[in-house]
Amino acid sequence: MKKIVFDNYKVMSRAAADIVAQAVRAKSDIVLGLPTGSTPVGMYDELAKDYAEGKVDFSKAVSFNLDEYAGLDGAHPQSYRYFMEQHLFGRVNIARGNTHVPDGVAKDLDKAAKEFDAKIFQKGGIDLFVLGIGQNGHIGFNEPAASMPAYTHVVELAEDTIAANSRLFDDISEVPKRAVTQGLATIMQAKKIILLSSGPAKREAIAKIDSGIITLDCPATVLHMHRDITLLLC
Ligand code: F6R
Numbered sequence: 001m002k003k004i005v006f007d008n009y010k011v012m013s014r015a016a017a018d019i020v021a022q023a024v025r026a027k028s029d030i031v032l033g034l035p036t037g038s039t040p041v042g043m044y045d046e047l048a049k050d051y052a053e054g055k056v057d058f059s060k061a062v063s064f065n066l067d068e069y070a071g072l073d074g075a076h077p078q079s080y081r082y083f084m085e086q087h088l089f090g091r092v093n094i095a096r097g098n099t100h101v102p103d104g105v106a107k108d109l110d111k112a113a114k115e116f117d118a119k120i121f122q123k124g125g126i127d128l129f130v131l132g133i134g135q136n137g138h139i140g141f142n143e144p145a146a147s148m149p150a151y152t153h154v155v156e157l158a159e160d161t162i163a164a165n166s167r168l169f170d171d172i173s174e175v176p177k178r179a180v181t182q183g184l185a186t187i188m189q190a191k192k193i194i195l196l197s198s199g200p201a202k203r204e205a206i207a208k209i210d211s212g213i214i215t216l217d218c219p220a221t222v223l224h225m226h227r228d229i230t231l232l233l234c
Contacts, residue, residue: 002229006232012234016196028060030060031063031128032128033182033187035140039133043130047088063100064116064119066187067080068103071178073105080104081101102180113151117152125189129194133202134164134205135164138161139195140181143219144158150184152183155180162175184222188223192228195229197231
């Protein structure tokens with residue numbers, strides 16, 4: 001596991017964008033794994049800038065997002081599909097048909113989750129996964145637990161995740177209690193992973209990764225088992 005500590009969020013975001021843009025230039029039909037949340041916003045801004053300046057072309061790129069709230073369709077302003085439209089998809093030339101966000105309103109969420117994994121497999125797997133990390137060490141919505149499904153699945157959100165995410169809703173009661181998330185195995189099968197973390201609220205989770213002990217009490221610690229992972233921190 002490599003670790004790079006940056007002076008500030010702007011420099012970290014630029015470095016993350018450089019890694020993504022470089023990977024897209026190296027493989028135009030790259031398969032990306034992508035996060036939502038506050039942390040990657042700066043990276044998406046930088047990628048949008050790169051695209052506007054003709055430095056990167058997403059026309060053949062394919063993406064698979066980490067997760068989506070159950071019960072929110074893509075038109076809902078708090079849905080992760082909507083987030084991706086605002087921060088990346090709507091600002092670059094990625095083909096919408098090549099973008100995949102778990103379907104939070106599928107009739108059968110479990111079946112849709114299985115189909116999501118099958119699609120990743122069909123596309124040859126994820127080449128580069130960008131991750132964020134929750135204060136409790138979650139990645140995607142894989143919350144601390146004694147056990148969890150390996151692949152994409154429906155999950156009950158932890159109270160602290162609901163509380164952390166309520167900042168984006170008018171009222172905490174509006175935060176969905178369930179979500180669909182890629183599983184740790186889905187994520188770990190990516191060829192390369194970068195994880196972005198910014199600010200003191202994440203320090204405890206990062207310290208658990210630094211301890212070198214793997215525990216599902218802090219799901220991000222499993223990333224130690226990946227052979228090409230870099231933590232970008234500030
Ligand atoms: C987002 C996701 C989450 C976030 C994490 C950190 O798609 O899967 O695991 O990466 O909750 O969120 P922020 O960046 O808002 O602190």
